[in-house]
Amino acid sequence: MSLSEIKTRIRNAEELAGRQAGSVQLIAVSKVQPNARVQAVLEQGHRLFGENKVQEAQGKWPMFKEQFADVQVHLIGPLQTNKIKSAIELFDAIHTVDRPKLARKLATEIQAQGKSPDMFIQINTGEEPQKAGVSPADADTFIQECQDLDLPIIGLMVIPPVNEEPSLHFALLRKIAERNGLTGLSMGMSSDFERAVALGATHVRVGSAIFGERDY
Numbered sequence: 001m002s003l004s005e006i007k008t009r010i011r012n013a014e015e016l017a018g019r020q021a022g023s024v025q026l027i028a029v030s031k032v033q034p035n036a037r038v039q040a041v042l043e044q045g046h047r048l049f050g051e052n053k054v055q056e057a058q059g060k061w062p063m064f065k066e067q068f069a070d071v072q073v074h075l076i077g078p079l080q081t082n083k084i085k086s087a088i089e090l091f092d093a094i095h096t097v098d099r100p101k102l103a104r105k106l107a108t109e110i111q112a113q114g115k116s117p118d119m120f121i122q123i124n125t126g127e128e129p130q131k132a133g134v135s136p137a138d139a140d141t142f143i144q145e146c147q148d149l150d151l152p153i154i155g156l157m158v159i160p161p162v163n164e165e166p167s168l169h170f171a172l173l174r175k176i177a178e179r180n181g182l183t184g185l186s187m188g189m190s191s192d193f194e195r196a197v198a199l200g201a202t203h204v205r206v207g208s209a210i211f212g213e214r215d216y
């Protein structure tokens, strides 16, 4: 598939859901992809990308940002507290705020740098023990904690369990966001982004459907 096909499918899904054209942002997930493929997508005019590792992103995005000034990169993978400084320097948004210690340290580092990426709180809607994210039962309290720290929380993020219908998880994420007055919804990947758009996604994270399979 190509970038333009994915964009068309997003527009169609927006229209089908009665949503305004352009209300969904496409994050092209470039993790593990060779630089030549990323360069090609940049040359097609796309400017919003996602990476799941701080170190990997540091290895390519400062270079691409010099070449394409208006590029934005979002962190969509887990953030270790020892990488907070680099993460705030490099990323335009962080989708994986998920624990009090991380939230406190992010708040301190934002003060120190005088700049801040937008932030999403990751919710573990499937309550999978191996997966990052706040459980739905703890979500309201944690969102409040982050707001008390003045973190710029703009929404929630989810990675649904692999073998379950994602729509149930998208709907739950939306419900938690709505009751907390949050409007951003980071949900939907290559296999389910249209369903996510139907349920209100504001940011879809699409990797392999744009770039091809990742070669680990």
Ligand SMILES: *Cc1c(COP(=O)(O)O)cnc(C)c1O
Pocket: 029, 031, 052, 076, 077, 159, 189, 190, 191, 205, 206, 207, 208, 209
């Ligand atoms: C890799 C990744 C994606 C993209 O997955 P695809 O199936 O390649 O679209 C989306 N979100 C997160 C958090 C990821 O790590």
